Amino acid sequence: MASTTTMRAVVYEKPFSVVVSEVEKPKIEHPDDVIVKVTTSCICGSDLHMYEGRTAAEPGIVFGHENMGIVEEVGNAVAVRISLSVLVFKITDKRSLCCWPAGKHLFREIVSGNHDLCGDDCSAYGYVAMGPYKGGQAEYVRVPFADFNALKLPPGKEHEADFALLADIFPTGWHGVKLSGFKPGESVAVFGGGPVGLMAAYSATIQGASEVYVVDRVSERLAKAKEIGCIPIDFSKSDAVDQILKLRGGREVDRGVDAVGYQATTGDGKTEQPNVVLESLIRVVKPTGGLGIPGLYVPKDPGAPDSAAAKGYISFPFGKLFEKGLSIGTGQCNVKMYNRYLRDLIISGKAKPSFVVSHEVSLDKAPEAYDKFDRRIEGYTKVLLHP
Numbered sequence: 001m002a003s004t005t006t007m008r009a010v011v012y013e014k015p016f017s018v019v020v021s022e023v024e025k026p027k028i029e030h031p032d033d034v035i036v037k038v039t040t041s042c043i044c045g046s047d048l049h050m051y052e053g054r055t056a057a058e059p060g061i062v063f064g065h066e067n068m069g070i071v072e073e074v075g076n077a078v079a080v081r082i083s084l085s086v087l088v089f090k091i092t093d094k095r096s097l098c099c100w101p102a103g104k105h106l107f108r109e110i111v112s113g114n115h116d117l118c119g120d121d122c123s124a125y126g127y128v129a130m131g132p133y134k135g136g137q138a139e140y141v142r143v144p145f146a147d148f149n150a151l152k153l154p155p156g157k158e159h160e161a162d163f164a165l166l167a168d169i170f171p172t173g174w175h176g177v178k179l180s181g182f183k184p185g186e187s188v189a190v191f192g193g194g195p196v197g198l199m200a201a202y203s204a205t206i207q208g209a210s211e212v213y214v215v216d217r218v219s220e221r222l223a224k225a226k227e228i229g230c231i232p233i234d235f236s237k238s239d240a241v242d243q244i245l246k247l248r249g250g251r252e253v254d255r256g257v258d259a260v261g262y263q264a265t266t267g268d269g270k271t272e273q274p275n276v277v278l279e280s281l282i283r284v285v286k287p288t289g290g291l292g293i294p295g296l297y298v299p300k301d302p303g304a305p306d307s308a309a310a311k312g313y314i315s316f317p318f319g320k321l322f323e324k325g326l327s328i329g330t331g332q333c334n335v336k337m338y339n340r341y342l343r344d345l346i347i348s349g350k351a352k353p354s355f356v357v358s359h360e361v362s363l364d365k366a367p368e369a370y371d372k373f374d375r376r377i378e379g380y381t382k383v384l385l386h387p
């Protein structure tokens with residue numbers, strides 16, 4: 001039981017190790033802040049890059065950028081009320097809506113992570129190189145600029161798991177499909193059947209895809225893809241592109257989504273090959289089609305398989321991409337551009353993204369959950385932590 005000045009939180013200790021420790025409980029630091037008592041915080045595939053020591057994350061970071069809870073304390077300058085259920089996610093360090101809902105300006109801020117483009121900062125809770133804010137895999141989290149950064153949710157627990165996914169992966173999957181230039185009726189190949197890939201496949205289905213292929217090698221993840229009406233492709237059996245083309249009588253798909261990123265592996269899962277998904281997408285998408293790349297690529301990778309990848313240089317067949325006239329969209333998802341609309345799809349019963357959730361555990365079980373999710377074993381597909 002935490003004292004009044006401390007609380008329990010998931011703290012990064014060293015590569016492949018997180019611990020649940022007592023840390024300082026957050027306080028209101030600015031009149032725009034609120035303190036949220038966390039009811040659910042998810043473990044994200046992006047946390048695994050830090051967990052594995054594949055980023056510059058230093059020991060001591062409290063993880064957790066997918067958070068929801070109840071407002072417990074409010075600063076003098078916020079309109080958000082005590083006891084309101086809210087979702088908190090990537091942070092924009094400002095009060096006004098800027099160019100929202102057009103979103104472009106805001107999106108640039110989120111991508112930039114610094115003051116270069118818009119003169120405003122952008123950050124995330126508990127994420128390396130994204131500001132000083134502590135993560136929400138903890139009993140409490142401080143939310144800066146709360147009137148803008150907290151998404152209001154209806155009271156009650158009915159949609160807790162669905163709403164928790166609005167913090168990142170549902171908007172990111174949706175964004176991946178949008179980045180590909182998708183139009184209703186088109187066919188899509190999604191590489192990666194992790195939480196983001198499954199959300200991209202689900203989003204493509206909701207947006208009216210005629211056929212959705214999901215490529216992975218983890219059987220439980222492929223089973224989830226099948227459950228939502230997609231065609232699972234197991235790339236441990238043979239080349240994924242060959243399998244898709246064979247099923248389609250040689251016809252390429254209209255759009256492709258990379259929901260894997262720089263830690264993509266070969267079919268046996270043993271060797272990392274950072275360019276393999278990009279190369280496959282260029283092969284599998286039809287001329288003039290589009291690639292959406294929400295999967296993460298980093299400018300510096302301390303554990304890269306070669307010296308070029310260590311500097312973020314990934315080689316792929318640009319000549320083929322040019323010849324086919326493919327378009328590419330990539331980058332961090334501007335969660336705020338989508339999440340209130342996706343929230344309303346959940347409330348109206350038209351979306352139920354929680355099918356992806358495999359485990360809901362207490363905060364104390366976080367070390368075990370990180371380990372199993374990282375090894376993609378025992379069906380660990382999406383983990384929700386309840387402090």
Ligand SMILES: NC(=O)c1ccc[n+]([C@@H]2O[C@H](COP(=O)([O-])OP(=O)(O)OC[C@H]3O[C@@H](n4cnc5c(N)ncnc54)[C@H](O)[C@@H]3O)[C@@H](O)[C@H]2O)c1
Pocket residue numbers: 044045046048049168169172191192193194195196197215216217218221235259260261262263264265266276277293294295296297331332333334376
């Ligand atoms: N752009 C954004 O805003 C944003 C937000 C959240 C996550 N991400 C990124 O999206 C990516 C996916 O996230 P996740 O949570 O689903 O991660 P995850 O690691 O749980 O899932 C990745 C999946 O890709 C599969 N995979 C590996 N190599 C493959 C290959 N060659 N072909 C097909 N599948 C392959 C793995 O088996 C795994 O199931 C990560 O890079 C994450 O950092 C980006």
